[in-house]
Amino acid sequence: MTADHPKVLFFGVGSVGAVYLYLISKVASTTAVCRSNYDVVKEKGFTINSTIFGNGLHVAPNVVRSCEEAAAQDSRPFDYVILTCKVLPGIYPKIIKSVVTPGHTVIALLQNGIGIEEEYLEAFPNNPTLTAATYCATVQRPPGVIAHQEVERLEIGSYPSSAPNTHAQAFTSLLQQAGATATVFDDVQAKRWYKLLLNASWNPICALTQSSDVQFMQSSEDATNFVLDVMLETREIALSQGYDIARAEVEAQWERATRRVATGKAVEPSMLQDVKAGRKTEVEAIVGNTVRMARAKGVPCGKLETIYLLMKSLDRRMGGGA
Numbered sequence: 001m002t003a004d005h006p007k008v009l010f011f012g013v014g015s016v017g018a019v020y021l022y023l024i025s026k027v028a029s030t031t032a033v034c035r036s037n038y039d040v041v042k043e044k045g046f047t048i049n050s051t052i053f054g055n056g057l058h059v060a061p062n063v064v065r066s067c068e069e070a071a072a073q074d075s076r077p078f079d080y081v082i083l084t085c086k087v088l089p090g091i092y093p094k095i096i097k098s099v100v101t102p103g104h105t106v107i108a109l110l111q112n113g114i115g116i117e118e119e120y121l122e123a124f125p126n127n128p129t130l131t132a133a134t135y136c137a138t139v140q141r142p143p144g145v146i147a148h149q150e151v152e153r154l155e156i157g158s159y160p161s162s163a164p165n166t167h168a169q170a171f172t173s174l175l176q177q178a179g180a181t182a183t184v185f186d187d188v189q190a191k192r193w194y195k196l197l198l199n200a201s202w203n204p205i206c207a208l209t210q211s212s213d214v215q216f217m218q219s220s221e222d223a224t225n226f227v228l229d230v231m232l233e234t235r236e237i238a239l240s241q242g243y244d245i246a247r248a249e250v251e252a253q254w255e256r257a258t259r260r261v262a263t264g265k266a267v268e269p270s271m272l273q274d275v276k277a278g279r280k281t282e283v284e285a286i287v288g289n290t291v292r293m294a295r296a297k298g299v300p301c302g303k304l305e306t307i308y309l310l311m312k313s314l315d316r317r318m319g320g321g322a
């Protein structure tokens, strides 16, 4: 790649990061900050087996162990820093500081959760922050090898939504040139709330019960309706924040999973995978922030409150954070 190409750093390159690293490496010069997969990726790059893009795909980025190492390699500033690590609050703005050039670098969060952006705006008030509802069913197993299937879609917007969306447009064009499915929205938080219907219900329920979605639905006659109730609580909280999701859309989301009981195509949400691996979960980004927003607006959400309480206790026993 020449100096005319955008310079992009991916921070936290696991399942989602590797898929977008593979795509963006076609149109930009890329650096990957890796941790547990550093040695294997440094030696062999990533191999991607994707039902959408093809099998045996390969990408060998510039791999580093830290942002400081990346910053020291070359004085040209990074145009984009893309975060594809799990969301653990209060940690990453400090870690990425050395690769964010004030007034230049665009920070893009390709992560789940709600209310995850503010800490970047506080740490980097002169840098555009982009945020994306990320649909990408992918897993890294073994390190450096990615299985990707079914869906690849980014719904992108500026944070806050009132900020100009010039950077969101440019980032989206870059992704589209790379072959990704990306769309810009004036208020992407609406898309984040919609995605949260799934994440705030299935993720902690499956993690707490050590069950796939299908196993949970089969566990008792009340289980399936419990999931719908949690989704409806999330809908009420979204409404309190100004996002009105039609009840029919909530039910459609829920029914999509209920149909899997018949097909037996079970899903293991990432929070369950994290707990199985003994890793810290995204409990605060996905459940904690949701509950806090409900409390601030006086929205009752007894089921989510209980889920949060139990999930926090489980999460405390997990190691392997940032």
Ligand SMILES: NC(=O)c1ccc[n+]([C@@H]2O[C@H](COP(=O)([O-])OP(=O)(O)OC[C@H]3O[C@@H](n4cnc5c(N)ncnc54)[C@H](OP(=O)(O)O)[C@@H]3O)[C@@H](O)[C@H]2O)c1
Pocket: 011, 012, 013, 014, 015, 016, 017, 033, 034, 035, 036, 037, 084, 085, 086, 087, 095, 110, 111, 112, 113, 134, 135, 136, 137, 138, 139, 140, 270, 282, 320, 321, 322
């Ligand atoms: N996977 C999916 O299908 C999917 C779909 C949609 C959205 N998402 C969301 O996308 C985000 C990323 O998820 P993921 O599944 O890609 O996570 P992942 O596979 O766990 O990858 C995260 C990567 O970040 C690395 N990391 C964390 N802290 C680091 C640090 N201080 N320095 C260097 N590397 C660090 C981890 O390294 P270690 O291995 O050393 O911990 C890991 O390689 C999450 O918000 C998730 O909820 C995931």
